[in-house]
Amino acid sequence: MxxxxxxxxxxxxxxxxxxxxxxxxxxxxxxxxxxxxxxxxxxxxxxxxxxxxxxxxxxxxxxxxxxxxxxxxxxxxxxxxxxxxxxxxxxxxxxxxxxxxxxxxxxxxxxxxxxxxxxxxxxxxxxxxxxxxxxxxxxxxxxxxxxxxxxxxxxxxxxxxxxxxxxxxxxxxxxxxxxVKSAGGLPVGSNAPVLALLSGGIDSPVACHMIMGRGCHVNFLTFHSYPYTPTETVGKVRRIATLLNRWQAPGTLYACNISEVQKLIRDHCDPRYRTVLYRRMMMRIASMVCREKKLHAVVTGESVGQVASQTVENLSVIEKASDYPILRPLCGLDKNETIRRAVELETFPVSIEPMPDSCTVFAPPSPVLHAKLHTVEFEESKIPDMNSALEKAFQSIESFSDI
Missing domain, CATH: 3.30.2130.30 (VC0802-like)
Structure with a gap:
């Protein structure tokens, strides 16, 4: 009628x-x-x-x-x-x-x-x-x-x-x-486009969704460590990106193999700093993607205090490796609220499928909780040809726009 x-x-x-x-x-x-x-x-x-x-x-x-x-x-x-x-x-x-x-x-x-x-x-x-x-x-x-x-x-x-x-x-x-209640917030595209670090976990898809609600069109960057992680790792992230793209004009997924950089860190740096160093390398590669694709910020699914790399001190050290603002929409949420939102978003069933990701490769048994920038920079100075390794990882990035 x-x-x-x-x-x-x-x-x-x-x-x-x-x-x-x-x-x-x-x-x-x-x-x-x-x-x-x-x-x-x-x-x-x-x-x-x-x-x-x-x-x-x-x-x-x-x-x-x-x-x-x-x-x-x-x-x-x-x-x-x-x-x-x-x-x-x-x-x-x-x-x-x-x-x-x-x-x-x-x-x-x-x-x-x-x-x-x-x-x-x-x-x-x-x-x-x-x-x-x-x-x-x-x-x-x-x-x-x-x-x-x-x-x-x-x-x-x-x-x-x-x-x-x-x-x-x-x-x-x-x-x-x-x-009928709708999504609220601001229209996607009314703010500057951003790049989100998208893993196969629960948190980062929720962060992507929240930042869309602030008017940002989201493109995605995922890291894998083939052959140390299976090829299905990227396939899982593609499925999550497809679910997220239901809320916006399709964003592109970029997949970067970071295994060679991780091996350099494993072989030359203090094991306690591996996770923080991995994250800093990811920030550097994300900055390279932002620069090339004219994106204006990096979005992560990090919260505060949830895992070892997410203490306030470690987050501070990690973000200093980025040339772009770091947006962390989940900082004010507890895990249960993040899970509730993931269920509503319909990404939760995919996220909980067991699949190793790049963060677990060569993971240290006792990661540092309160990293100091000067110590982390000293550990990075031990990495031979770090910039060359980062450039090689950047050049290996695959793009998926059919999601």
Missing amino acids: FNHIVCRYNEIATKSGNRSVFERRLIDNMRMLCLRAGIRLKFARMRGRILIYREENSEFTEEEREKITSCLKKCFGLDSFSFCLEGTPDMKSVMEMVEKTVPAAFAPLLEKKDTVEFRTRARRSDKSFPLTSREIEIEAATKIEELIGAGHVKVNLTNPDITLGLEVREKNSILFYDS
Whole structure:
């Protein structure tokens, strides 16, 4: 019965000077996500809202509603949306929409209970409209009682079975029932693109997802240690990257073999510093990728105190090897919250598949917990031809854009 979708944003509304830039980016992203599902839509900007419809203005089928809902729930920058009817900005049109939709909307509830509790919610953005928002709500509630019968409906303003929403604007009116929560945040692409260090674990995919919500398009860099890790290691990360790309225009996955660098560290450096040194080498290679691909920051799944390399001292030493800002979205989360988000993101089942990764290769039995920069730099000075080894690893990077 619905032929439009009304879309609401939240954080974008605070961007007073350049709100239109964010709105256009949001529309581009919604269009892209729906086209990916084979659905072509039209978009119209209204004050504080975006209206979606089809060129032929026909009603959405149930199958189309399911596909569109799945797409829009993954759209950062969008706070919520509702399938709706659009009418003209007058009470005659509003009442016609109420009459058209109420019987079908209330029927499933009336099959389960004798009396349906409901409320009406109206928003009048056109202050020249002759009725107040409260008066519109009363008119709509009265019409519902007429259509269903006073004995079968009851007003409940706090915990209703169903809510009828109305918006009366300068150029149109809108009627809707359910609101679907979306991803919130800022539209992907409204901030600078970044490079995320993506492993096959639980944490880094969640970090990628969180930074997308701050408007950054994410490309991915994974490290492997073939032949010390199996080729399936990269395949697992590709599957995770594919899941993450459902939330954005596809980012590219870069895969770097770091085994030769690790062997140099193993053979020439104090074993206690291996993990910190590995991470510093990864930061250097990530900086090289950022420079070549014009990316502006490095994202990691590091938290604080979770493993030996993530003490505050070690994190400080590690990040000094990077030429770019290090973003760590998980620093404020505990492990249980990260796992909960990974489950919602649907990356968790892939992440827990047993598979060795580059961080476990030649891992020391007793890693240093409180590394000092001067000591780490001394250990690095023992590595012969370190820059040459890093350049060789960088040149070996494989790119996967078909994810």
